[in-house]
Amino acid sequence: MKRKSLMKPLMAALAFSVSAQAHEGSTHNANTHAPIGVMGDHTHNQDEFMMSYRFMNMAMSGMGSGSQNLSTEQVLNDYMMAPIEMDMNMHMLGFMYAPTDRLTLMAMINHSEKEMTMENRMGMQFRTQSSGSADTKLGALYRLKNWGNNRLHLNMGLSLPTGSINTKDDTPMGENMILPYGMRLGSGTYDVNVGLTWNQYHETHAFGAQIMSTYRTGENDANYRLGHESQLHAWASKNLSNSWSLSARLEAKNRQSIKGSDARLMMMANTNMTPATNADFSGGNWLNLGLGVNFISNSAGAFNGHRVAFEYKVPLLEDLAGIQMQNDGMWTIGWQKAF
Numbered sequence: 001m002k003r004k005s006l007m008k009p010l011m012a013a014l015a016f017s018v019s020a021q022a023h024e025g026s027t028h029n030a031n032t033h034a035p036i037g038v039m040g041d042h043t044h045n046q047d048e049f050m051m052s053y054r055f056m057n058m059a060m061s062g063m064g065s066g067s068q069n070l071s072t073e074q075v076l077n078d079y080m081m082a083p084i085e086m087d088m089n090m091h092m093l094g095f096m097y098a099p100t101d102r103l104t105l106m107a108m109i110n111h112s113e114k115e116m117t118m119e120n121r122m123g124m125q126f127r128t129q130s131s132g133s134a135d136t137k138l139g140a141l142y143r144l145k146n147w148g149n150n151r152l153h154l155n156m157g158l159s160l161p162t163g164s165i166n167t168k169d170d171t172p173m174g175e176n177m178i179l180p181y182g183m184r185l186g187s188g189t190y191d192v193n194v195g196l197t198w199n200q201y202h203e204t205h206a207f208g209a210q211i212m213s214t215y216r217t218g219e220n221d222a223n224y225r226l227g228h229e230s231q232l233h234a235w236a237s238k239n240l241s242n243s244w245s246l247s248a249r250l251e252a253k254n255r256q257s258i259k260g261s262d263a264r265l266m267m268m269a270n271t272n273m274t275p276a277t278n279a280d281f282s283g284g285n286w287l288n289l290g291l292g293v294n295f296i297s298n299s300a301g302a303f304n305g306h307r308v309a310f311e312y313k314v315p316l317l318e319d320l321a322g323i324q325m326q327n328d329g330m331w332t333i334g335w336q337k338a339f
C-alpha cells in the first residue's frame with residue numbers, strides 16, 4: 001500500500017520529464033534554418049512538407065568598371081546612353097517534400113519585376129520595365145552524412161527556362177524595343193545547379209556553409225547563354241531565445257560573362273548605344289555581407305511553427321567585368337512553414 005503511493009508520484013515525475021523532453025524536441029529553434037537568402041540550406045525528415053514564400057529586392061545605381069566608380073559623364077563620353085539606376089523584385093514560392101529521410105525534393109516558382117532608368121547625352125531620362133514569370137527551379141537534396149551536431153547534404157537542381165528572354169518596352173529609339181540582357185526574366189537555357197551544404201547546430205548558436213555552382217547548358221533561342229556562376233556562403237547564427245536568432249553571412253560570388261550575343265542587340269552594341277547591350281560586360285566577382293534575423297513562433301495555437309526571416313546584404317567588394325551598374329544592396333523577407 002505504502003509502496004504504491006510512492007510509485008504514483010514517481011511515475012508522474014517520470015511521465016512529466018518524458019513529456020517535457022518530447023516537448024523540447026518539438027520546440028523549434030530559429031537557428032535551425034540558415035539566413036533566408038540561402039537556398040536549399042536544410043533537409044526534411046520523411047513525409048514532411050514545407051511551403052515558403054520569399055520576396056527579394058535588389059537595388060543598383062551608378063556605374064563601375066572593375067572596382068572603379070564611373071560617373072554618368074564618363075560613361076556618356078563613350079556611349080549615347082548611361083544606365084542610372086535599376087530595381088529588381090522577385091517573388092519566390094517554394095515547396096519542399098521529403099519522400100524519405102535521405103531525400104528532400106524542392107520546387108520554386110518565381111515571378112520577377114525589373115525597372116531600369118537610363119540617361120542620354122541631352123540629360124533626358126527614360127525608364128523601361130519588364131515583369132513576368134522567371135525561371136522555375138527544381139531540386140533534390142540528398143543527406144550524405146550526419147555526425148555529432150553536423151549535417152552534410154548534396155544539392156542538385158535544374159532550372160527550367162520559363163522566364164522570357166524577349167522582354168520589350170518603349171524607348172526613345174522606338175516602340176516595343178527588345179530590352180538588354182539585364183532586363184530579361186530568364187536565362188533561356190536549362191541550367192544545372194550542384195552544391196554541398198554543411199550545417200552545425202548548437203543549443204545557442206549554429207554554423208553553416210554552402211558551395212554552389214550553376215552551369216548553363218547549350219545556348220538559348222537568341223544564340224547566347226548567361227555565364228556560369230559559383231557561390232560560397234558561410235554563416236553563423238546566435239539564438240536570442242528559442243524563437244529569435246541573429247545571423248551574419250559572407251557570400252563570395254563569381255559570375256562569368258555572357259557567351260555569344262543576341263543579334264537583336266547587335267546594332268545597338270556596335271554603335272556604342274549603351275554598355276547594357278554589350279554581352280562581355282556581364283561577369284564579375286563579389287564579396288557580400290548579409291545580416292539577418294530569423295523568427296519562429298513557438299506559441300501554442302495557429303501560428304505555431306511559422307517562420308519569418310529577414311536578411312539585408314551589401315557588397316563589401318565588387319569587381320565588374322567591363323562597364324556595369326553597381327550593386328547597392330539587396331534584402332529578402334521570407335515566410336516558411338513545415339507540415
Ligand SMILES: [Cu+2]
Pocket residue numbers: 042043044050096
Ligand atoms: Cu524546408
